[in-house]
Amino acid sequence: MTFATAVRFAALRPFALAGTVFAGALLGTPAASPAQPVPQDWPAKPVRIMVGANPGGGSDTIARLLGDHFSAATGQPFVIENRPGASNTIASDVTAKADKDGHTLLVAASTSVSIAPHLIKLGYDTLRDIQPVGLIALVPNVLVVNKDLGIDTVAQLVEHMKKxxxxxxxxxSGFGSTHVILAEQFNLAAGVKSVHVPYKGAAQTQIDIIAGQIQMTFDTVPAALGQIKAGNLKPLAVTSPTRIPELPDVPTIAESGYPAVETQVMYALYTTAGTPRPVVEKINALLNAALGEKTVNRRLVEFGALLQPMTVDAFDGFNRSEYERFGLLIRRAGIKAGS
Known part of the structure; x- marks a missing residue:
């Protein structure tokens, strides 16, 4: 799949990006204070990239890929700092309270910026205290099960769950994760009941599925792909609108009869609110250049990512729409804190 093809696929997403681009232009982004100095030499020192998940997870994998490109492009180190826990919001909290100079970035998934704020009390306001920079990708989840269950299709899984x-x-990876949203949506759509077991990260979840302690999860494709390729996890369906290149034989969840469960994880780049607008624009340009670079582009597309580079204003609108969309899903599914 080429970059252009991936962008065209993004248009298939139920929540059309074209409308959010227009909305972003209307909503705008927080302006820098007139008294605030504008550093023209960003990055003037090493930049830390906060990640709310353990090493090996989807956001960590993407952050390291971008960090390497950013370092090569700017000549400054971009250091990944993993701060897992609290539904991936610890890294967001650090970012919200960092210096307003663009030297603290955050690679976040929908979990911490679109889902957790509707479920847990945070020490910061997601929409007010964290500055959206740009969309990295929309990445599907994949429904995987223990390979020894003898289950090869979603229909067989539903039959097994009903029995x-x-x-x-x-x-x-926590009660505020997309894993929970998707599993509970699946429970509702299929008329089944599964029991939630929260972990601190995707890696431990996979270990316990492989060991048979638990039976399934809706993991992100980047996090699950290694164990799928190794034959340790059995993939049943992806949650994207179309099949993905790395798992061409795995049907979509809609093909499997459950279109209501279709969704994708937003991976995006943020910094501290109040960072001067010229710096935010410079980071946005660096990100969008990375998404067009051959190696970065290929790796992301291999994960099933749908790429849609956006301006700062466009992404601000899209970020808000995702926040509202997941809030609605959570209310409809009746998901509560600790569920």
């Missing part, structure tokens, strides 16, 4: 009500356990 064993309440006995199938699904793992997540």
């Amino acid at each position: 064993n009500p309440g006995k199938v356990k699904y793992g997540s």
Whole structure:
């Protein structure tokens, strides 16, 4: 899949990006204070990239890929700092309270910026205290199960769950993660019940599925792909609108009969609110250049990513629309803190 093809696929997403680009232009982004100095030499020192997940997860993988490109492009180190926990919001909290100079960035997934704020009390306001910089990618999740269950399709999984009500356990990286949103949507759509078992990260979830302690999860493709390729996890369906190049034989969740479960994780770049607008624009340009670079582009597309570079204003609008969309999903599914 080429970069252009990936961008065209993004238009298939149920929540059309074209409208959010227009909305972003209307909403705008926070302006820098007139008294604030504008550093013209960003980055003037090493930049830290905060990640709310353990090493090996989807956001960590993407952050390291971008960090390497940013370092090569600017001559400054971009250092990944993993701060897992609290539904991936610890890294967001650090970013919200950092110096307003663009030297603290955040690679975040939907979990911390669009989902957790609707479920837990935070020490910061997601929309007010964290500055949207740009969209990295929209990445599908993949429904995986223990390979020894003898289950090869979603239909077989539903049949198994109906025969064993309440006995199938699904793992997540926290109750505010997309794993939970998707699993609970699946429960509703299929008329089944699975039991939630939260973990601190995707890696431990996978270990326990492989060991048979739990049976399934809706993991992100970047996080699950290695264990799928190794034959340790059995993929049943991806949650994207179309099949993805790296898992061409795995049907979409809609093909499997459950279009209501279709969704994708937003991976995006943020910095501290109040960072001077020229610096935010410079970071946005650096990100969009990285997304067009052959190696970065290829790696992201291999993960099933749908790429849609955006301006700062356009992404601000899209970020807000995702926040509202997941809030609606959470209310409809009746998901509560700790569920």
